[in-house]
Amino acid sequence: MAVFGLIDGNAFYCSCQRAFEPRLKQRPVVVLSNNDGCAIARTQEAKSLGIKMGEPWHLARKHPKNRDVIWYSSNYALYADMSQRMYEVLSARVPSVEAYSIDEMFLDLSNLPYDLNDFCKGLRDDIRHHVKIPTCIGWGPTKTIAKLANALAKEDPQYNGLCDLTDPDQRKKWYKRLSIDEVWGIGRKVSEKLKRQGVTTIADFVALDPHHTRSLLTVVGARVQAELKGQSCLGLSDVLQPRKGIVSSRSFGVLLTEWEDIREALALFAHRAAETLRREDLQAAHLSVMMRTNPHNGDPWYAPSASLSIEPTSDTRDLIRIATSLAQPLWRSGFRYAKAGISLNDLRPIHQQPSLFASRSPEKSLALMEAMDAINARYGRDTLRPASTKIQQGWRPRAGMLSPRYTTCLDEILRVQT
């Protein structure tokens, strides 16, 4: 029988910080989103203080109860590297591992000649030992059930971080008690829809006629329902799927009113997206741009966007030129812009036959871009960059509490006193 496992790092970003700072042990810690906006990772101690996922930190930090909370700006270089280490430990022990998100990995636990409880306990111990990250593991006959088991492993102390939902009777018991919105794939809208139909628990949902589910929630809902019944619809893929799009966008540290500032920001976003594109040997054949005002501060809402199919390119200069000309007509004076971004889609392998009508020599373009990337790899990011991406950036996002990149930057490595 197929068995899917899901392992995830507890309060992953916080745990990454703790791995390098013993003083954080047993303290309430939060890690904030970009621009130091919302709390996106909280230790158990911070959760106990009532700090919610996604809570705006500028409000929460004013509460006297949160006085002793230690907070960090997010440090993705560190978290991505810790995630990679976790993946490597797992890959050495499990036949097939799918990296689902930065802190979650699906495991193929089918037909292993071990007691799964012992085996999974061993995995947790190994990660704890080698990566210094506490984890939880849940498993069951489908990914959706594994995800649910993982949540129980985390929330219910009786499980001690390991939850087995392979037994249908065990599932039945939980399905009666758990609300439909605990399920992976059931979001706010769908759960409201179901509740209007009198469906509140997972047991209610599983009992619905599949045809009814299909017509109410389309194939997406039907799939979730089948998965909850133990019929596996979602496979495990241990090869990295080629990506479909690249987004580069930021909220600004201050509101912007001038076109020149927006233009400069978009140029930098295009530059960043192009770097990602080339790192993965891709070209983009579609580009969109967006800008918007702040939806929270009472300003009038203005959020135009535009997109265009383009001659496939990974040349930073092309992407900046196109993004700029696409965005310029969208900009209106009188608005205070809080965020802008670009996204690249219709991605194709870079070594594909160039277009007959390519507007510049693909060889020369690629050579120039490769040279720029090589120089930046060697001497540091943005040693070389397009002049249109001025980096004085009055609009640079806030990052008031950035921790060192302990594992990916030699200058920031941990120092040990002897």
Next chain:
DNA sequence: TCTGGGGTCCTAGGACCC
């Protein structure tokens, strides 16, 4: 009275995820 029907492709937008 009665103005086709069915197919493909593309895109925008919605919903969900971490």
Next chain:
DNA sequence: TCTGGGGTCCTAGGACCC
């Protein structure tokens, strides 16, 4: 003062075609 960013998948609807 201050509310993230980057993804995927699905559907509806328009354009186009025969």
